[in-house]
Amino acid sequence: xxxVVADHxxxxxxxxxxxxxxxxxxxVSLTIRPGERRLIIGPNGAGKTTxxxxxxxxxxxxxxxxxxxxxxxxxxxxxxxxxxxxxxxYQIITLFAGDTLEHNVTLGLLGLRPSRWQMWRPLAFYGxxxxxxxxxxxxxxxxxxxxxxxxxxxxxxxxxxxLAMALAQKPRVLLLDEPLAGxxxxxxxxxxxxxxxxxxxxAVIMIEHDMDTALDLAETVTLLNYGRVIVDGERDxxxxxxxxxxxxxxV
Amino acid sequence: xxxxxxxxxxVVLVLLPFFAGDFYINLASQMLIAAIFALSLNxxxxxxGMTSLGHASYLGVAAYxxxxxxxxxxxxHGSAALLSILGTTVTAAFFGVIALxxxxxxxxxxxxxxxxxxxxLAYRMSNITNGDNGIGGLTRPMPFGISLDSAAAFYWFxxxxxxxxxxxxxxxxxxxxxxxxxxxxxxxxxxxxxxxxPWMIRWITFIYAGFWGGVSGLLYVYYNKYIHPxxxxxxxxxxxxxxxxxxGSGTPGGPVVGAALVLLLKNxxxxxxxxxxxxxxxxxxxxxxxxxxxxxxxxxxLLRGRPR
Numbered sequence: 001x002x003x004v005v006a007d008h009x010x011x012x013x014x015x016x017x018x019x020x021x022x023x024x025x026x027x028v029s030l031t032i033r034p035g036e037r038r039l040i041i042g043p044n045g046a047g048k049t050t051x052x053x054x055x056x057x058x059x060x061x062x063x064x065x066x067x068x069x070x071x072x073x074x075x076x077x078x079x080x081x082x083x084x085x086x087x088x089x090y091q092i093i094t095l096f097a098g099d100t101l102e103h104n105v106t107l108g109l110l111g112l113r114p115s116r117w118q119m120w121r122p123l124a125f126y127g128x129x130x131x132x133x134x135x136x137x138x139x140x141x142x143x144x145x146x147x148x149x150x151x152x153x154x155x156x157x158x159x160x161x162x163l164a165m166a167l168a169q170k171p172r173v174l175l176l177d178e179p180l181a182g183x184x185x186x187x188x189x190x191x192x193x194x195x196x197x198x199x200x201x202x203a204v205i206m207i208e209h210d211m212d213t214a215l216d217l218a219e220t221v222t223l224l225n226y227g228r229v230i231v232d233g234e235r236d237x238x239x240x241x242x243x244x245x246x247x248x249x250x251v
Numbered sequence: 252x253x254x255x256x257x258x259x260x261x262v263v264l265v266l267l268p269f270f271a272g273d274f275y276i277n278l279a280s281q282m283l284i285a286a287i288f289a290l291s292l293n294x295x296x297x298x299x300g301m302t303s304l305g306h307a308s309y310l311g312v313a314a315y316x317x318x319x320x321x322x323x324x325x326x327x328h329g330s331a332a333l334l335s336i337l338g339t340t341v342t343a344a345f346f347g348v349i350a351l352x353x354x355x356x357x358x359x360x361x362x363x364x365x366x367x368x369x370x371x372l373a374y375r376m377s378n379i380t381n382g383d384n385g386i387g388g389l390t391r392p393m394p395f396g397i398s399l400d401s402a403a404a405f406y407w408f409x410x411x412x413x414x415x416x417x418x419x420x421x422x423x424x425x426x427x428x429x430x431x432x433x434x435x436x437x438x439x440x441x442x443x444x445x446x447x448x449p450w451m452i453r454w455i456t457f458i459y460a461g462f463w464g465g466v467s468g469l470l471y472v473y474y475n476k477y478i479h480p481x482x483x484x485x486x487x488x489x490x491x492x493x494x495x496x497x498x499g500s501g502t503p504g505g506p507v508v509g510a511a512l513v514l515l516l517k518n519x520x521x522x523x524x525x526x527x528x529x530x531x532x533x534x535x536x537x538x539x540x541x542x543x544x545x546x547x548x549x550x551x552x553l554l555r556g557r558p559r
Contacts, residue, residue, distance in 0.1 A: 056444055082446035094441045096434060107434050111446030115427050119459075122425040165445070 006070035009034040009173050009203040010055070015064035017047075017054060017227075024050045025061065026227040034069075034172070035200045039218035039235070040207045041248055047227040048207045049091060052175050055205075056088045057081045068173065082111060087171030089162040091178045091207070097151040101142055101161055104150060105133040108165035136168040140194055156187035163194060174198065176206040180213055188213055215239070223248060264410060268403035276402040278518055282511045283406075283413040284470045289494045289506035290420050291463035296492065297501030298424055299456050300436035301351075302359050304488050305366030308346065309464030311483030313339040314472035315373065318386040328392030336465045343461020347454045366488055373480040385479035389472060399473065409470055416463055421503045423459065432456055490517075493531075497538050499545025508546050 010032040017025035024047040032038055040048050053059040055066055057078035066074045068084050076084075096104050106129050110116045115126065123129070137143045140160045145153055150161060159179060166174055179195065180188055192213050198204055208214035215221075221238040223231040225248075231241045238244055268276050288310055295301040316335035320326040326334070350361040373380045380386065391399040399405045423429055434442045435449045443449055472478050481487065490513055498509020516534065521527040542549025 058440060058444070077448070078440075078443040079446050079448045082444060088444050090441070094438055096437050096441075098437070103430070107430065107442070108445055110427055110430065111442070116431050116447065117428055119423050119426045119428040121427070122422060123427045123430050124425070126427070169445070 006034070008032060008067070009036065009069060010205070011065070011067040011070075012051075012055065013065040013067070015051070015054060015066070016062045017050060017059070018062060024227045025054065028064075028224070028227070028229055030222060030229070030232070032173070032203050032205060034203055036203045037217055037219045038203070038205045039214050039221045040205065040224060041209075041211070041214075041221060042224035042230075043248060045226075046224040048224055049177055050227075051224070052088065052177055052205075052207065056086065056175060079111075082169070085172030086175070087166040087169045087173070088175035089166050089177055089179060091181060093155075093158050093162060095150045095158060095161055095165075098149055100147050100149055101137055101153070101164075102130060102133050102146040104161055105136050105164050105168050106130065108136075108168040109133060112169055133168065136164050139167070139197075140164045141190065156183050159183060159187070160191065160194070163191070167198065171202055173203045173205070176204060176208075178207055178209065180208055180210045192217065265407075268406055273402040276406045278514070280402070280406045280409045280474055281518065282514050283409040284467050284474060285491070285494065285510035285514050286507040287413050287416045287470065288464060288467035289491050289498070289510035290417060291460045291467065292491050293495050293500055293506040294420060294423070294432075294456055294460040294463075296495050297499075297505070298429065298432050298436065299453060299460075301354070301453060301457070302492070303350075303362040304359050304485065304492060305346075305350075305362030305364075306460070306464055306491055307483050307485075307487035308362075308366040308369050309339050309343055309461040310468035310471055310487070311369060311373065311478075311480075312342050313465035313468030314478045314482060315380065315386070317469055317472050318389055318478045319379070322386060322389055328390075332392065332469055335469060336462065339465030339468065340458060340462045343458045343464070344454075347457035347461070351450060351453050351457065363485060363488075366483065366485065370480055370483040370485070373483050380480070383480065385477055387477045389476040389478070391473045391476065405474065409474070412466065412470060416466060417503075417507070420463060424503065428452070428455075493535060497535060497545060499547035499549070502545065502547050505545050505547040512546070 008031050010030070012028055012030040015025050015028045028051060040051070042048055050059065054061045057076060061074070065072060068081065068086060071084065073081050073084060096107065106123070109129055109132055134143060134146055137146050140163055142157060142160055142164065145157065150158060163179060176195070179191055183191060188210070195204065195206070195217055206214060206217065215235060218235050220233060221235050222229055223238060223244050230247055231238045231243050267279055271279070292303065292306045295303050295306070313335045316338045317331050320331035320334060321328060346362070346365050349365065350358055353361055374382055391405065393399065394408070397404065399408050431442070431447050431452050435447065435452050439449045471482065491510065494509035494513040495506045496509070497512060498507065499505025513531070516527060516531045520530055524530060538546060
């Protein structure tokens with residue numbers, strides 16, 4: 001399975017999802033190359049997060065296919081997709097509030113290791129996990145807060161912990177759901193350079209409203225509206241496209 | 252300081268039979284049994300976020316299997332103990348598959364229903380279980396040829412088992428798996444996205460809790476030399492749950508304190524008060540009002556928060 005070099009990190013084929021009569025994903029198809037930087041834009045309610053939820057397995061599509069590195073994962077549970085190299089962050093911060101930053105990141109590491117089933121040995125005995133977690137926290141500039149519970153840190157720092165948890169897993173496909181939401185200008189540029197420094201082995205797919213920052217990070221852009229792909233392609237082509245201006249930029 | 256206190260407690264526990272009368276030794280034995288039971292329930296309630304109202308099932312199943320095998324089928328205590336623990340664990344695995352189709356209130360109702368089924372069976376299948384008369388005339392095992400018939404001997408036996416159970420369950424909670432369990436309790440969706448299988452983690456915990464519930468059931472039937480359907484009843488499950496919550500769910504020591512408190516009120520106070528249930532209720536209202544997270548976390552907070 002791993003020996004096959006797939007052309008696409010992620011393929012979404014004719015995906016459809018409706019909540020009752022409301023079609024939120026209508027025939028969406030996407031292909032993401034390994035290491036690609038893709039930005040997904042669209043007005044509120046365009047179905048961006050719903051698309052992410054289907055890719056990550058949180059929500060089953062009504063029809064269509066999702067492939068990770070050429071393998072069909074449509075019927076796999078979220079945790080099985082994680083083991084195939086998929087990681088995600090959440091628009092609404094989803095952290096373990098009572099636990100320390102180090103423990104949060106450690107959980108990210110543990111999720112992909114067989115030692116997560118170990119019952120007879122305290123977690124504290126795994127020194128390599130703690131070292132690795134601290135290294136990841138250092139990379140996002142939060143090492144000094146490693147021993148603080150998440151509930152005590154600022155909102156912008158929580159956003160970075162979200163990112164650190166996903167990055168610790170060294171994913172091959174990373175879904176970022178509004179990583180810049182609610183951040184101040186300084187925090188924004190910190191997170192921006194952080195996302196910019198994600199290694200090229202990882203394909204990054206990002207939902208973001210802050211176009212000024214996000215466009216710098218993106219190579220390709222997909223515009224969604226009412227659950228449909230409106231425009232899809234190289235960044236400059238999509239931005240120049242008249243339909244993008246019409247739907248999104250409002251010019 | 253903490254180590255000194257722990258060592259002191261250990262010494263008092265070990266030497267208890269030398270300075271206490273039989274009544275108190277027996278009370279302590281019962282507390283140890285109730286503590287193992289409460290600790291196993293705490294794995295579900297406190298660390299797993301799975302509030303079960305049917306945990307007495309496992310205590311009862313283990314006790315009944317052991318009672319039947321030793322009295323009716325003439326098996327030795329060793330093989331009877333193994334078979335009853337095995338039977339209990341398998342029951343927990345099966346019940347877990349059913350109960351874990353739901354979470355929260357649904358889970359609570361299913362565990363309640365399943366335990367009621369067992370209670371009903373114990374009551375009605377009187378040709379096997381002897382129904383409302385219960386099974387009496389049982390014996391205690393003789394590990395390594397040592398008789399456990401004296402209050403002190405049984406106490407030490409229960410103390411060894413309870414210490415081991417406490418150690419095993421505490422390590423379980425501190426382990427990687429324990430962290431996974433707490434993670435699934437707090438953020439199941441995130442845990443799934445991180446590569447954890449929430450259902451499997453809950454199920455394994457359910458079985459493990461059933462296993463230790465079975466261990467407490469064995470001690471229970473050894474202690475009482477008698478088993479009655481009441482042990483399987485909702486009251487029995489609810490008392491343990493009250494103990495866990497009163498002592499402090501999700502803490503290693505809370506359930507021990509809570510279980511001891513319930514037992515103390517039940518056995519000791521009932522000798523002086525007819526309506527001991529009323530006192531039990533009053534005590535719980537007091538705990539919930541003053542220390543909503545339980546006695547152990549409440550006292551810890553009180554001691555830490557005191558200005559020095």
